Amino acid sequence: MTIIKQELRQGKASLLIWTAAIGFLLMICIFIFPEIRGDMDAMGELFASMGSFTAAFSMDRLNIGTMIGFYSIECGNILGLGGAFFAAFAGVSILSKEEKDKTAEFLLTHPVSRARVVTEKLAALLMEITAMNLTILALSLLSMRLIGESIPWKEVMLLHGAYFLLQLELAGVCFGISAFLRRSGAGIGLGLAAMLYFLNLIANMTDHTKFLKCITPFGYCEGADILDKGRLHTGYIAVGMLFACLGIAAAYWEYARKDMH
Amino acid sequence: MNAIQIHDLTKYYGKTRGVEHIDLTVQPGDFYGFIGPNGAGKSTTIRILLGLIRPSGGGAQIFGLDTGKEREKILGRVGYLPSEVSFYPGMRVKELLKLSADLHRRDCGKRSELLCERLQLDTTRKAEELSLGNRKKTAIVCALQHEPELLIFDEPTSGLDPLMQKELFEILRERNKEGATVFLSSHILTEIQHNCTDAAMIKDGAILASGPVAELSRTGTKRIRVRGSVDCGSLAGVKDLHGTPKGVDFLYSGDMNALLQTLSKGDIQDITVTEPDLEEVFLHYFERGDAI
Numbered sequence: 001m002t003i004i005k006q007e008l009r010q011g012k013a014s015l016l017i018w019t020a021a022i023g024f025l026l027m028i029c030i031f032i033f034p035e036i037r038g039d040m041d042a043m044g045e046l047f048a049s050m051g052s053f054t055a056a057f058s059m060d061r062l063n064i065g066t067m068i069g070f071y072s073i074e075c076g077n078i079l080g081l082g083g084a085f086f087a088a089f090a091g092v093s094i095l096s097k098e099e100k101d102k103t104a105e106f107l108l109t110h111p112v113s114r115a116r117v118v119t120e121k122l123a124a125l126l127m128e129i130t131a132m133n134l135t136i137l138a139l140s141l142l143s144m145r146l147i148g149e150s151i152p153w154k155e156v157m158l159l160h161g162a163y164f165l166l167q168l169e170l171a172g173v174c175f176g177i178s179a180f181l182r183r184s185g186a187g188i189g190l191g192l193a194a195m196l197y198f199l200n201l202i203a204n205m206t207d208h209t210k211f212l213k214c215i216t217p218f219g220y221c222e223g224a225d226i227l228d229k230g231r232l233h234t235g236y237i238a239v240g241m242l243f244a245c246l247g248i249a250a251a252y253w254e255y256a257r258k259d260m261h
Numbered sequence: 262m263n264a265i266q267i268h269d270l271t272k273y274y275g276k277t278r279g280v281e282h283i284d285l286t287v288q289p290g291d292f293y294g295f296i297g298p299n300g301a302g303k304s305t306t307i308r309i310l311l312g313l314i315r316p317s318g319g320g321a322q323i324f325g326l327d328t329g330k331e332r333e334k335i336l337g338r339v340g341y342l343p344s345e346v347s348f349y350p351g352m353r354v355k356e357l358l359k360l361s362a363d364l365h366r367r368d369c370g371k372r373s374e375l376l377c378e379r380l381q382l383d384t385t386r387k388a389e390e391l392s393l394g395n396r397k398k399t400a401i402v403c404a405l406q407h408e409p410e411l412l413i414f415d416e417p418t419s420g421l422d423p424l425m426q427k428e429l430f431e432i433l434r435e436r437n438k439e440g441a442t443v444f445l446s447s448h449i450l451t452e453i454q455h456n457c458t459d460a461a462m463i464k465d466g467a468i469l470a471s472g473p474v475a476e477l478s479r480t481g482t483k484r485i486r487v488r489g490s491v492d493c494g495s496l497a498g499v500k501d502l503h504g505t506p507k508g509v510d511f512l513y514s515g516d517m518n519a520l521l522q523t524l525s526k527g528d529i530q531d532i533t534v535t536e537p538d539l540e541e542v543f544l545h546y547f548e549r550g551d552a553i
Contacts, residue, residue, distance in 0.1 A: 002363040010349060102347035106403075109311050110364035111337035259314040 003117060007124030011090065019132045022082040023139040029074045030143035033067060067144065068152045072159055072223025079136060079163050080221055084193040087129055087167035091174030092189030094121050095255060096181035104260045114256045118179075122248060125171055133164045158226050165237055166217040170196070172244025179254040182261060214239050262325045264289045264411055264442040265310065269319035272305050279305035280466040282319070287444055287459075292437050294453030294460035294474065295446040302466040303446040304344060307415050311341055323411060337365065340404035344416035344446075346396040348388035354399050355384035361403040369406035376402045379428055393420035401429060405436070412436060415446045430456050482514040484537040491527025496520065512537055
């Protein structure tokens with residue numbers, strides 16, 4: 001537990017900033033919905049006629065004049081991208097920072113096994129992601145209540161559940177990458193998250209690129225699909241969780257054998 | 262059972278040599294010096310002992326435990342002071358000391374307090390605000406507070422003022438008297454000569470000599486100071502030959518009769534023959550790369 005506590009303490013400021021930023025933007029989006037609801041029919045028609053751009057964001061299959069349609073696009077992008085960036089950044093930094101900041105010599109000359117270091121750091125990472133998602137979910141639900149909207153519980157929970165799984169997948173993969181790095185991997189983590197986001201946009205544009213949804217976790221976070229089917233795509237999620245598990249396994253393997261500098 | 266046993270230890274970083282075929286034994290209760298110039302392989306050896314890096318060949322045991330396979334058990338009995346100290350930013354000294362104690366699963370409060378008092382360490386300061394000396398002091402307390410059986414200190418005095426250096430060696434001697442083994446790496450030879458009972462000398466990744474410090478100093482080499490004029494240029498065994506205002510000064514490790522014959526041909530007013538100090542002998546051999 002000592003390393004978990006230490007990690008949570010070290011990551012506290014970053015977690016608070018990311019949570020506050022995403023939560024604040026989500027609340028703003030929800031608060032402006034009643035004011036722009038009236039314009040949404042016209043805007044919906046406009047958005048629906050922009051070809052590939054419309055398809056990329058699935059706006060041809062969502063009614064943004066409804067709370068949940070609007071929420072799945074606007075808020076989904078904020079939570080999707082913001083959450084992905086946070087998970088990737090936290091995951092790719094958590095092991096490598098010990099060598100980058102030269103604290104590995106302090107930590108690993110204490111009687112703790114490297115497997116324990118990896119386990120406790122992974123637990124801390126999962127706790128941070130869970131705490132961020134629960135806080136943001138609570139803020140979203142509170143905001144919907146405050147603007148007098150009825151809460152579409154099932155849809156909201158499915159959307160948030162999908163984004164939570166997306167963050168777990170990215171964190172797991174980046175955690176694996178982190179074990180191989182000696183310097184900051186922030187660029188790699190954020191770049192990977194951005195690339196996967198754009199891969200999903202490309203996958204939405206044509207049928208030929210649909211296979212990309214198997215690769216990018218944003219594939220199973222597609223609001224239009226979730227609202228349409230009323231469930232998550234278990235196939236994509238299974239592939240995603242497999243990637244996460246492979247990342248975590250790679251972290252255990254590499255961290256146990258690598259030379260610490 | 263030896264405190265440290267190193268056997269045929271080799272480490273390469275890619276194609277770069279770290280250490281090659283090192284053999285070294287440190288007995289329990291030793292105050293052991295590990296001397297060598299920068300880049301000789303001292304830190305590499307220590308990092309292998311602590312399980313931070315894996316050897317390319319050979320191996321090492323601490324208290325009979327393999328450093329690669331039983332890291333956790335070994336580190337519970339070891340206190341380590343790195344040559345360069347880095348801590349987690351944002352943490353105060355007392356939090357760092359508590360973190361170190363927690364990682365050892367020990368309550369080190371009283372011992373820590375005593376050490377901080379002796380080293381005059383302010384525990385309320387934040388790590389990033391600390392000077393090099395205070396960072397070093399914090400690391401010293403971390404290494405000593407759990408009362409380990411083996412102390413591995415890498416360049417312990419860098420950054421410490423002379424008074425603190427004296428206090429540190431006082432503490433180390435006390436711990437040594439209480440039964441702890443001290444393994445001290447340094448390139449400052451007087452530190453080793455004044456404090457250690459045994460030592461090993463490393464250069465270019467290989468051990469040049471090891472044994473009791475007193476014996477290492479007795480290498481058969483003498484410092485010869487001659488007042489007068491004499492030509493020693495052709496004499497075998499002369500090293501570090503240089504002129505002085507009134508004569509010549511050199512280290513001599515050759516045949517004594519040959520020296521006397523040569524001196525008898527000169528015009529000598531005075532001659533002194535002394536044992537060279539450890540630093541003199543070691544530095545000379547480091548420069549030449551000869552084994553003692």
